Amino acid sequence: MPLTCAAEMVEFDAGSGELRTHYAGFFDPGFGYGKKGEIKGTKAVLEVRPHDVPFIIEDGQFLFKMKYEKMSEKPDIWYGSEIGSNYHDQTLRLAKQFRQVL
Numbered sequence: 001m002p003l004t005c006a007a008e009m010v011e012f013d014a015g016s017g018e019l020r021t022h023y024a025g026f027f028d029p030g031f032g033y034g035k036k037g038e039i040k041g042t043k044a045v046l047e048v049r050p051h052d053v054p055f056i057i058e059d060g061q062f063l064f065k066m067k068y069e070k071m072s073e074k075p076d077i078w079y080g081s082e083i084g085s086n087y088h089d090q091t092l093r094l095a096k097q098f099r100q101v102l
Contacts, residue, residue, distance in 0.1 A: 001031040003074040009046075009064040025064070029071055030078030031088065039080075043092050 001007060009025030032042030046063065057063070080088045094100050 001027045001029055001033050001079070002037070003029045003033070003035065003078055004071050005029060005068050006071060007066045007068045010067045012062045012065050027066075028079035028085075029075050030080050031085075034080055034088075035078055039089055042088065042090055045087075045090070045092070 006029050007027040027044070032044070033039055048057065048063065077083060079085045
C-alpha cells in the first residue's frame with residue numbers, strides 16, 4: 001500500500017454465503033510497501049469465519065473486494081518496522097491454532 005492510500009476489505013457479495021471475511025481487513029499506508037517502496041509486496045492473510053452453518057471455500061471463489069481511499073497527504077508515520085508493526089513484511093504461515101507437519 002503506497003503512502004498515498006489506505007484500503008479496507010469489504011464484502012464482495014452478501015449472498016455468497018454465511019461468512020464474514022473482513023475481521024482484520026484494514027490496510028494502513030505503507031503496508032507491504034515501506035516508506036519508498038523498498039518492500040516488494042506483503043501477503044495479506046485473510047481471516048474467514050462461518051456463521052453457524054457449514055461452508056466450503058472453493059478455489060477461485062471471490063470472498064471480498066478492496067476499497068481504496070486516497071490520503072489527503074502522506075502520513076508522518078507509516079506502517080512498517082520503524083513503529084514495530086507486526087505484519088509489515090510477513091510471509092504465509094499457518095495460524096497459531098494449527099501445527100505444521102513436515
